[in-house]
Amino acid sequence: MLTIHAADLLVPGDLRPALPDGAVLVNGRELAAVGPYGKLAAAHPAARTRRWPGVLTPGLLNPYGPELLEHAYHPDPREADDLGTEPLTGEALAGLAMTGTRWGASARRGVQRLLAHGVVAVAGDLGRPAVVDAVHRAGMGVERRFTDPAGPATLDPLAGRSLREAIRLPLPPDGADGTPATFAVFDVPDEAALAARGAGTCVATVVAGRLVHRRR
Structure with missing residues (x-):
């Protein structure tokens, strides 16, 4: 089943600019496409849509x-x-x-x-x-970890680190065959608010196409 996960803002995780009303298209466990929600929805009218508040980023x-x-x-x-x-x-x-x-x-x-x-x-x-x-x-x-991280251990990967430092892998430009659909969504308006409020604002985490966390 195809599912479109859309958010107010999509952050690819590399040097590409953030995309307002961005979305990812998920096919089973894999990421099939990344782009504007309107474009993905028009190209895949049978896909189910999950709309999330805030910012969609790669997994941390x-x-x-x-x-x-x-x-x-x-x-x-x-x-x-x-x-x-x-x-x-x-x-x-x-x-x-x-x-x-x-x-x-x-x-x-x-x-x-x-x-x-x-x-x-x-x-x-x-x-x-x-x-x-x-x-x-x-x-x-x-x-693997080649050096011990600085500071006390914390559940929040954004504590003392920028979003791009905390991202595991950027989203591919147009989706890619075999790329796991792995990402997170945070209930904040933009990257600055995410940095200020931290990763505790997470409302959803998807690992290989599976919704493994959803804030109730």
């Missing part, structure tokens, strides 16, 4: 894979009264009895929180099998 890369998924515990909502809702690290983490099962559940929650920030890949070596499994099951990519 978070550089803190091990720090967020293997060196932090993401509490279960049922543990909020005792552990709170934020990731636990350091002494707070050391006080928990962590098993492989618990690491896997934590990683799944962490992955969902990353997807809710438009993240489609993490950087860094992951060694815990339960964590690797959670990442791969979500369709998230893993990249």
Whole structure:
């Protein structure tokens, strides 16, 4: 099935200018075309349209894979009264009895929180099998990291980084055979507002044509 994802503004992720009322055409798992919504809709009248508020960008890369998924515990909502809702690290983490099962559940929650920030890949070596499994099951990519990133680990890949620094791969100019349909949408009016408000404004994340996060 063909689906057009349209937004108020499309940011290709490279030197091309942002495109007002831009859209991507998705064919199954692949990106079939990128361009003005009107042009794509006219060329593919049978395609379903999903219209999103704000800015559509390529998926983002978070550089803190091990720090967020293997060196932090993401509490279960049922543990909020005792552990709170934020990731636990350091002494707070050391006080928990962590098993492989618990690491896997934590990683799944962490992955969902990353997807809710438009993240489609993490950087860094992951060694815990339960964590690797959670990442791969979500369709998230893993990249090598040649230097440790500066600053404390954060779920927001735009904290201290520009949008273009955080983008994993730009959208191809006209779509390309075999290119995965992977992108995110943020409920902000433009790039400046996205930089100011951060990736927590994400309303949708699509990985290989699959809607893996939608803000309710």
